[in-house]
Amino acid sequence: xxxxxxxxxxxxxxxxxxxxxxxxxxxxxxxxxxxxxxxxxxxxxxxxxxxxxxxxxxxxxxxxxxxxxxxxxxxxxxxxxxxxxxxxxxxxxxxxxxxxxxxxxxxxxxxxxxxxxxxxxxxxxxxxxxxxxxxxxxxxxxxxxxxxxxxxxxxxxxxxxxxxxxxxxxxxxxxxxxxxxxxxxxxxxxxxxxxxxxxxxxxxxxxxxxxxxxxxxxxxxxxxxxxxxxxxxxxxxxxxxxxxxxxxxxxxxxxxxxxxxxxxxxxxxxxxxxxxxxxxxxxxxxxxxxxxxxxxxxxxxxxxxxxxxxxxxxxxxxxxxxxxxxxxxxxxxxxxxxxxxxxxxxxxxxxxxxxxxxxxxxxxxxxxxxxxxxxxxxxxxxxxxxxxxxxxxxxxxxxxxxxxxxxxxxxxxxxxxxxxxxxxxxxxxxxxxxxxxxxxxxxxxxxxxxxxxxxxxxxxxxxxxxxxxxxxxxxxxxxxxxxxxxxxxxxxxxxxxxxxxxxxxxxxxxxxxxxxxxxxxxxxxxxxxxxxxxxxxxxxxxxxxxxxxxxxxxxxxxxx
Amino acid sequence: xxxxxxxxxxxxxxxxxxxxxxxxxxxxxxxxxxxxxxxxxxxxxxxxxxxxxxxxxxxxxxxxxxxxxxxxxxxxxxxxxxxxxxxxxxxxxxxxxxxxxxxxxxxxxxxxxxxxxxxxxxxxxxxxxxxxxxxxxxxxxxxxxxxxxxxxxxxxxxxxxxxxxxxxxxxxxxxxxxxxxxxxxxxxxxxxxxxxxxxxxxxxxxxxxxxxxxxxxxxxxxxxxxxxxxxxxxxxxxxxxxxxxxxxxxxxxxxxxxxxxxxxxxxxxxxxxxxxxxxxxxxxxxxxxxxxxxxxxxxxxxxxxxxxxxxxxxxxxxxxxxxxxxxxxxxxxxx
Numbered sequence: 065x066x067x068x069x070x071x072x073x074x075x076x077x078x079x080x081x082x083x084x085x086x087x088x089x090x091x092x093x094x095x096x097x098x099x100x101x102x103x104x105x106x107x108x109x110x111x112x113x114x115x116x117x118x119x120x121x122x123x124x125x126x127x128x129x130x131x132x133x134x135x136x137x138x139x140x141x142x143x144x145x146x147x148x149x150x151x152x153x154x155x156x157x158x159x160x161x162x163x164x165x166x167x168x169x170x171x172x173x174x175x176x177x178x179x180x181x182x183x184x185x186x187x188x189x190x191x192x193x194x195x196x197x198x199x200x201x202x203x204x205x206x207x208x209x210x211x212x213x214x215x216x217x218x219x220x221x222x223x224x225x226x227x228x229x230x231x232x233x234x235x236x237x238x239x240x241x242x243x244x245x246x247x248x249x250x251x252x253x254x255x256x257x258x259x260x261x262x263x264x265x266x267x268x269x270x271x272x273x274x275x276x277x278x279x280x281x282x283x284x285x286x287x288x289x290x291x292x293x294x295x296x297x298x299x300x301x302x303x304x305x306x307x308x309x310x311x312x313x314x315x316x317x318x319x320x321x322x323x324x325x326x327x328x329x330x331x332x333x334x335x336x337x338x339x340x341x342x343x344x345x346x347x348x349x350x351x352x353x354x355x356x357x358x359x360x361x362x363x364x365x366x367x368x369x370x371x372x373x374x375x376x377x378x379x380x381x382x383x384x385x386x387x388x389x390x391x392x393x394x395x396x397x398x399x400x401x402x403x404x405x406x407x408x409x410x411x412x413x414x415x416x417x418x419x420x421x422x423x424x425x426x427x428x429x430x431x432x433x434x435x436x437x438x439x440x441x442x443x444x445x446x447x448x449x450x451x452x453x454x455x456x457x458x459x460x461x462x463x464x465x466x467x468x469x470x471x472x473x474x475x476x477x478x479x480x481x482x483x484x485x486x487x488x489x490x491x492x493x494x495x496x497x498x499x500x501x502x503x504x505x506x507x508x509x510x511x512x513x514x515x516x517x518x519x520x521x522x523x524x525x526x527x528x529x530x531x532x533x534x535x536x537x538x539x540x541x542x543x544x545x546x547x548x549x550x551x552x553x554x555x556x557x558x559x560x561x562x563x564x565x566x567x568x569x570x571x572x573x574x575x576x577x578x579x580x581x582x583x584x585x586x587x588x589x590x591x592x593x594x595x596x597x598x599x600x601x602x603x604x605x606x607x608x609x610x611x612x613x614x615x616x617x618x619x620x621x622x623x624x
Numbered sequence: 625x626x627x628x629x630x631x632x633x634x635x636x637x638x639x640x641x642x643x644x645x646x647x648x649x650x651x652x653x654x655x656x657x658x659x660x661x662x663x664x665x666x667x668x669x670x671x672x673x674x675x676x677x678x679x680x681x682x683x684x685x686x687x688x689x690x691x692x693x694x695x696x697x698x699x700x701x702x703x704x705x706x707x708x709x710x711x712x713x714x715x716x717x718x719x720x721x722x723x724x725x726x727x728x729x730x731x732x733x734x735x736x737x738x739x740x741x742x743x744x745x746x747x748x749x750x751x752x753x754x755x756x757x758x759x760x761x762x763x764x765x766x767x768x769x770x771x772x773x774x775x776x777x778x779x780x781x782x783x784x785x786x787x788x789x790x791x792x793x794x795x796x797x798x799x800x801x802x803x804x805x806x807x808x809x810x811x812x813x814x815x816x817x818x819x820x821x822x823x824x825x826x827x828x829x830x831x832x833x834x835x836x837x838x839x840x841x842x843x844x845x846x847x848x849x850x851x852x853x854x855x856x857x858x859x860x861x862x863x864x865x866x867x868x869x870x871x872x873x874x875x876x877x878x879x880x881x882x883x884x885x886x887x888x889x890x891x892x893x894x895x896x897x898x899x900x901x902x903x904x905x906x907x908x909x910x911x912x913x914x915x916x917x918x919x920x921x922x923x924x925x926x927x928x929x930x931x932x933x934x935x936x937x938x939x940x941x942x943x944x945x946x947x948x949x950x951x952x953x954x955x956x957x958x959x
Contacts, residue, residue, distance in 0.1 A: 132958060199758070199837035211780075213822060292829075295822045296959040302789070305825055309685035310789035311950065312713055314692055391856050393836060394757070407658040408681075463689075470693035485699070564690055567699075568651060568678035582683055583658040584851040586832060 089438030155230025237271025462560025792827025799869025867935030
């Protein structure tokens, strides 16, 4: 906006074009959010108000009056807070290590840290149990039975899942810090700890707060971890499952689903409030920061990061290993027999899943980029409510979203019915399920974009489109790439929403894994999951290589 | 966005092509086990070559959620082999249309809906999954009954599904209540409660946890137990002496079906001699009189006369009491 005030008459046409473009940038993604998130949630909200003879608050009074609900709420909030603190702390260590420290082997950490995102939930669950369970490797090695079922097991599982997302968002804040500020600090004799406190931390604050918001939200909505490793530690998501799947009581489940939105909305509001005091962006163009080796800091950061990564590799690796074991943990002879999968459609669903995931990742990355781009040029008041809407989807458990999609799109009342039962709808649900993370990562990146850069482009008469393509997109590219990969990986393996949208002709890999496990063939499910992870890795490497080639051709130097 | 709409058009086109490709098409929702579905559908498809049978398999609970969510515009033509206690939910019955499949009259009245909306020629049983390796390691006696599970030595060694989340959980709770009577039944469940390590949300999980040695006893399903034993886990399948709970797998015709002839033909097939022959290969519990399941049962190490281990279950009462029992359970034992 700031460039607008000084506009002169010859630039009038340019201004109108910019306005139109802003409208399109915000309008299209907003239309998507309204149709594919807000509208289904309104349908859920109406269900939560539905009672025998019309509408009313009876369901709410019933839920609020039950002791189970309050216990679950308490558990959820406590678990959310604990996971947030742990994930953001560890996530900051890793992001700081990756972007602000100098040590070899970063590619390894960067590769390992995303593994929990591309591991189907079954893998994480099995991995933790095989490793830390009462009959797990560590229990047997130590000769004592560790009981992880409950708070601690759930905390570990949730942190594993939240950590990569925290790294992604905090990383978006740290990767773009300007080297010259640090050089200046150096010259003025600021100690490294002073630089960290006065330069790095304030700059990362937006990222840290966004990461905390995401970690908290995805933790309180997660059902999978709670079901396999939470033991009797009941949380709100298990309450929803029990109401909807156990008792076929949709309206009550809808109530809990709506209640889950509250802590998220509140924490987002708090976060916004905290952000108000933060200065916006940086003043000038940038020189990429090249960390130099610091004798104490870097070995410590490196070993901490490696330790965390070792934990991740152990959890996932043990499942990959177990998929080659004849009968875990009783017959450890190696065998390929679990890879001979014939039931549940065999390997056929893999390819469709790749297509769906590419659709979700491409469309999704483009949508959040346009949205963030447009939001920068909207008046603050209008931008804020859209931001809120864009940040909320993570607060909806996958199961609620999936069922909401059935309720909404399996109705011939609107032309959207045409989407029902199609791969496109699965891609769409995957994108909106993870909208928050994508949106906040790109937002965090935009936060670091120097206003001066855009203003300079504007005053030179570059239209918004040109600025977006030539100035902003290259600057934001690292975040766009990580959002693209994030959406791709999650779409490949997510189950909770998708399970309700598959049809006899259209299934995805995560559903095959669930069906194999349902059939008692857990080792085959692990084998299929291993193949899926391998396919995702190959796809990621392929895309990464393509990007590097393209980057080399374009000669865009980025500090990644 | 553009890519999506393009793809939507493409997939719509593909769907359109599929519907015109074969004369008849039906969509069947089922919670039967993968292996048997494959065998039955292959045979049924051969018996009715002009109809394409599309099957969607989901677990009992998820299938219920899906059916209810789709209630405004149901996608299925047939519900096939789904827990009868779920089927008797009024919200589900409302979606069904009475149909007397050919041959259904041989079934005793208890295995058919009074209103003709469902029939159940087959069923499945609950079971205790006991990990023999862990049992030995812990020096525990082999449990033979619910009563045996009261033994304080089993503290923290037993898993059971939560009846509020899992149909299998309700199957067991209902069996205890119906065989022992309300008062003694609740007392029994409360007596075992201190030994219960967790109440799980999935019905098969207790058995899967027991088979990998996380816990000693998983109160779960006979199917999972048999399948685990076949895979080689050190597992024993135990039917409690008081009588084990079981569930009927019911089928019915969706009132909304726009291809009722084919749907009916499929339901007829599920009662055909050919189908019943197949049940003998896969099912331990067959309700068709005079058809003995010894082949499948023996293979799985079940008693030849299965009725000796089954609890005496009244499914109508079980369905009627469901909400109250679950609420009481939550109050008394919920964690």
